[in-house]
Amino acid sequence: MDLKPGSRWKSAVCSAECVVVRPPKSAGVLGCGGAPVVALDGTASGGTVDPAFAGGVLIGKRYVDETSGIEVLGTKHGQGSLSFDGRALALKEAKPLPASD
Amino acid sequence: MQTTLLLDIAADADPDLRAVGDWTLAEMRAQAKRAAAAAASDNVGQIVYCGLNGAIVPQLLFGAGYAGLPFCPLNYRLPDEQLNALVARTAPALLVVADEMAARIGVHEGVTVMHVSAFEAAMCTAPEFDGYAENDTAVLLFTSGTTGAPKAAVLRHENLTSYILNTVDLLAAEADETALVSVPNYHIAGISAILSSVYGGRRIVYLSAFSPEDWVRTVDVERVTHAMLVPTMLDRVLDAAANAGSSLPSLRALSYGGGRMPEPVIARAMTALPHVGFVNAYGLTETSSTIALLGAEDHRTAFAATNPAVRRRLHSVGKPLPGIEIEIRGADGKSVLAAGESGEVYVRGAQVSGEYLGKKITDDKGWFATNDGGSMDAEGYLFVEGRLDDVIVRGGENISPGEIEDCLRAHPAVADCAVIGLPCAQWGEKIGAVVVARGGADEGALAAHIRAALRSTKTPEAWFFTEELPYNETGKLLRRDLKKLYSGG
Known part of the structure; x- marks a missing residue:
């Protein structure tokens, strides 16, 4: 799983899609809904969302794992939630800024 | 991450949202991919544009991105000789030039010249570029070169996407939000406005060239909600609005930057347009636009204050953006000064390029010396005093x-x-x-x-x-x- 910045992924088990904004410091597995994500143009295996990873992905929100440093942007809503090597990613709260340009 | 991904994400999420004029996000992406196909060729190293603002600008910006080429808009206001000297420096390049300006451009080795009308015709028959190309460099902007030959500032995709992801929420704009862009396309704010608006889901309306009367008329006709002006434009806009009998009722937010704002002008603007939130934005070409801003609430608080320390913040450029660090350093370029002391403004962050073609000038820890004098008060508000050269x-x-x-x-x-x-x-x-x-x-x-x-x-x-x-x-x-x-x- 080459989680380079700008790479696009989708959940194998729900409708969620995401983009890697910052790569992890070392290799690992990005999951959604408890299953490894697949490349956006790949084929989703299907299956069900693991209730332990069912918090949901929201479009436009960013999710981070402090241990690995990975940061992921939600680009399509889905029921599953994101994880890295089994650790749940946390929602990154951002204060809205006024437009400056 | 490539800047085209910002357009891809937005267009996938809301394809029918209007992006520029009447073009939707999906149409804008299709146009950009046709521009990429029409422009890409083995002997083109970058896509250069010389012309006024219009939908062609985002089409070329994103088209260059899809084709894996840097985009380089030129300052058409330069005298012919200087303009041609810049054109020669862009080789190997495709230059897309406004029809009415084409006669000003000479013959330069390695530069293919196409009129905008011919390029748009080529786009009509071009397929959508379906390859995938990447380039580190997104945009090259020639600085104004008031001290010698203009330098080409290098803005990498990573700089620009960091700026957008740190400051704009995807498609968070209200459905009716419209931005009026009147800064020229060869200015950093002309580039960042495209990226912010597309990713934030705010429609862009272009003013092809600035005049205060056209600006006021366009705000009223297009029901513009957001705009950016340089300080010298604001006073003239207020005059034109008063003459036209318009209170600019659709306007919600007006940002300004690019120079010192005289207090009488901002005071006049805040009094004349009480429904508008003013934002003072400070940034440089080399920092991918804004690095600090003073928001609407801070403006109102400072404007109403009797405490001189708070009132003074009307002159401040506010606080650093997320992901940006700012230090005020002494003349040695090393010592970090205390609150209230004046020195040189240093900045660090992923959006900071600090780079010219062939020359990176950030230090080994990533700090960029802005050449602006400034100070920071005890609350962290930044005050910019002007170029150190001055x-x-x-x-x-x-x-x-x-x-x-x-x-x-x-x-x-x-x-x-x-x-x-x-x-x-x-x-x-x-x-x-x-x-x-x-x-x-x-x-x-x-x-x-x-x-x-x-x-x-x-x-x-x-x-x-x-x-x-x-x-x-x-x-x-x-x-x-x-x-x-x-x-x-």
């Missing part, structure tokens, strides 16, 4: 022109002014003031005003009165022109 050194004392100009502008007889250093046998430099007077003004009264507000060593010793000060089209005062003109006197 500081007047009089008898060993460093004097910032900005402070004296602010003080002069507060005098009712002063419509506009500039303070410059002039050669002086006794002090090395002496302070000269160039004043555009409103009604009658005499230098004795103005000198007394400065002496009372500041101190005698900051009181100009040479006074000149003129009809108009020289600004460039992005609102920068051309101090060097004034220095040259008045140095003999």
